[in-house]
Amino acid sequence: MWNTLVWRSLGSPDTADEIDDLRDQTLRLFMWLVGVGYVAWQAIVWIPNPPIGVPRYWNWPLFPVVLGGLAVTLLLRRRGARAAVAVFLASSAIDIAVAAWVWQSTLPPLFLPLVPLAAVALFHPLAGLLAWAGSMALLMAMRELGPLAFLAGDQMVHVGLAALAAVCAGWALGRNMVTAVEWSLSSYEQASRNATAARSHRAELVRALRQLDNVNYRLERANAALEAAWKAADAAERSKTEFVTNISHELRTPLNLIVGFADMIVTTPESYGATLPPAFRGDLNAIYRSAQHLLTLTDDVLDLARVGMGRLALARDPVDLGQVIHDAADIVREYVEAKGLWLQIDVPAGLPILSLDRLRIRQVLLNLLTNAARFTERGGITVSADLTDSAVVVRVADTGRGIAPDGLTKVFEHFYHGGSTDARPEGLGGVGLGLPLSRRFVELHGGQVGVESTPDVGTTFWFTLPLHAVEGHAAEAWRATALVGHAAERVLVLAGGDGRLARFLERHLRACRVVAAPNMARAVEVAVEVRAAAILADAAQPRAAAVGAPALEARAGARGDADLVVEAPVPVFRLPLPHTERLAEALGASDYLVKPITRHELAAALARLGCRTDTVLIVDDDPHFVRLVSRFLRGIAGADGRQVLTAHSGHEALAILETRRPDVVLLDVVMPELGGAETLAEIRRRPEMAGIPVIVLSGQEGGEGPLRLDGALTVVKPDGFKLEELLAAIEGLVDVLEPPRRYLSVSATAQAPRVTARG
Incomplete structure (x- = not known):
């Protein structure tokens, strides 16, 4: 109105x-x-x-x-x-x-x-x-x-x-x-x-027409830029490959010397003609454990760099947390006591066995203990563990200088040292990454990290680990581990794979536990026992026939298994796997060992040859590593009368092979002048040398550069595929499979990966 x-x-x-x-x-x-x-x-x-x-x-x-x-x-x-x-x-x-x-x-x-x-x-x-x-x-x-x-x-x-x-x-x-x-x-x-919209559209049309006038020129420029980007990417990838290769060799070889000699001295002191005093043996044990810890960290870093995943992964095992605390304390005890401090461990008996990554949790404890030791001038350090309804709480308390209230919120920041130049005492120094990494490791386990401190009184760092208890002792067989592991984990059985490959896959597959089995027949039995989600088999392994489906026979190939028909109750993934036999075959060698090698690994490799090993030629540019391998060979059972020949370059090895015929050659890959791969190719080229078995010793677990595995991916499912499963599988493969760069070139013919699925 x-x-x-x-x-x-x-x-x-x-x-x-x-x-x-x-x-x-x-x-x-x-x-x-x-x-x-x-x-x-x-x-x-x-x-x-x-x-x-x-x-x-x-x-x-x-x-x-x-x-x-x-x-x-x-x-x-x-x-x-x-x-x-x-x-x-x-x-x-x-x-x-x-x-x-x-x-x-x-x-x-x-x-x-x-x-x-x-x-x-x-x-x-x-x-x-x-x-x-x-x-x-x-x-x-x-x-x-x-x-x-x-x-x-x-x-x-x-x-x-x-x-x-x-x-x-x-x-x-x-x-x-x-x-x-x-x-x-x-x-x-x-x-x-x-009218305004018409004017706007007209202006857009005018701009579009002007842009279309130059589209051919721009496309040519874009193609040229793309070609340059490909070349730059290739150069960057080659640089990365060279970096990883050099770092792998430079780190693994000296670490192998530390671990190998320490192991030889501790386990076979009689080979040195003297008995070690108990104090020396304890020091060597500490050296051995620390080197093993550093070597495992190096393996993880190199794995991440080679695979390019850019993420940390946990390798969970049934772990006695109390034992891990004692191990970490033993590593730093000498350093703590050398400063006149006491180190007390208060861990109650009866802590449950937890599903943890032993290496990561030990690294967390080492970071906290070394930090406490660096910033404590008098008194000591106490490590304790308490059990609550939902978690185990671990505390590392010291009587050091403490942390100012305004610094408590910054201690977990990268490169933080307490805001002063004197906050990095000498000793086991750091760059301010220990606490941030520790928090990340604990969070990956589902726990929390915190700190409490009073200036001039002391500091207490604590972290929690959720209870994912594993019944039985931590040293029980892997089958118990698979059955009662982390609730969110799925179990995969690796047919014909070794423990190293299983650990590698377990680190880089999300929420998966990988159990190794010696062959396909055993893998099927294990899959039934542990209620596995799938079986992983190399493309050279015998095929598995689904239950209720016609059996499909295949040769075992390089693995040496006889023709075998297996009925698998779970899906079977047949794919090319980066096992050592495949790496050895790619180089034309008889076997492939990844540094650091142990005396037992070397003995197993020699036994797999199935031939005499009375004369062994060791080829490596590092004389210390040659001396270590020589001691390994003399410490292996049946080494009486074994003759060890040594060479420090590819040319020297070829010169020896022209006059001597050793039973086996142990060949390093990375050497100056004539490298191991070139030396091996020359050995296979010459008829008089071609029959000599060669075991490759390499610091690169997957060879030089990102590993390219040729072969087909086959999925066999016992009860057939649902339509939604096939669609999800296709989407997943399309998302992760990268087409070869030559596929994008006009003049090149694409070589698409073969992917088959059989119901």
């Missing part, structure tokens, strides 16, 4: 200026009508025998009133149409009232309905009602005061009703006009929007 009375749609800010212009034009028309009407009235009055009997001299008093109202209205038009309209309406009502008073006639009030009608036309119906009320109030006031006393009551009522009728008529007529204006405004706005 209110919108109708004030015609709100005409008050839009977008159209306010246009409405004011229309109002001004209408006001100017009304002013002309009033002026012309007054002149006409004067003309009628002054003609001889006028039709209206009004004395002529009474017309002049009305002149200044009319002229004054029009003059004021004209002046106000320059400031604003609204004020001018209000003055015009008020002056018109006054003109009518003054005319009735001057002439003492009932004729002028008959023009009063024109005032509210003009208000409706110039403003809105509500303004018309206000003008009607004001005009009637003016007449009634002048009637009561005497100037218009001659107006009868019924005349006043008639004038009021006529004026009200004029307002209603103006509203009725104006409503249609307002509706038409609304339609016009809406159409105008829509047309404006359409």
